[in-house]
Every structure is written in structure tokens, then in C-alpha cells.
Amino acid sequence: MTSENVTEAETVEPSEPQPVKAVEDRLIDELVSRAQAEGLQLTGEG
Numbered sequence: 068m069t070s071e072n073v074t075e076a077e078t079v080e081p082s083e084p085q086p087v088k089a090v091e092d093r094l095i096d097e098l099v100s101r102a103q104a105e106g107l108q109l110t111g112e113g
Contacts, residue, residue, distance in 0.1 A: 102109060
């Protein structure tokens with residue numbers, strides 16, 4: 068017996084075009100906020 072995984076791509080059209088840099092910055096801010104909320108330290112010894 069075989070099974071197929073089918074995923075449909077959903078296209079989301081933004082109401083106003085945003086520059087890629089602004090979108091990336093917003094995403095980075097969101098990820099940093101989530102990490103800090105969970106207690107992760109993003110800087111320090113490497």
C-alpha cells in the first residue's frame with residue numbers, strides 16, 4: 068500500500084507591496100522576541 072503526501076501551496080497577496088528588507092527586518096525582530104521570551108541568550112561566548 069502506498070500513500071502520497073499532497074501539499075497545496077497557498078498564495079497570499081499582500082495588500083501593499085513591502086520592500087524585502089523591511090519584511091526581513093520584521094521577521095528577525097519577531098524571531099528574536101520569541102527566542103528571548105523563551106529564555107534563550109542570543110549573544111555571549113561562541
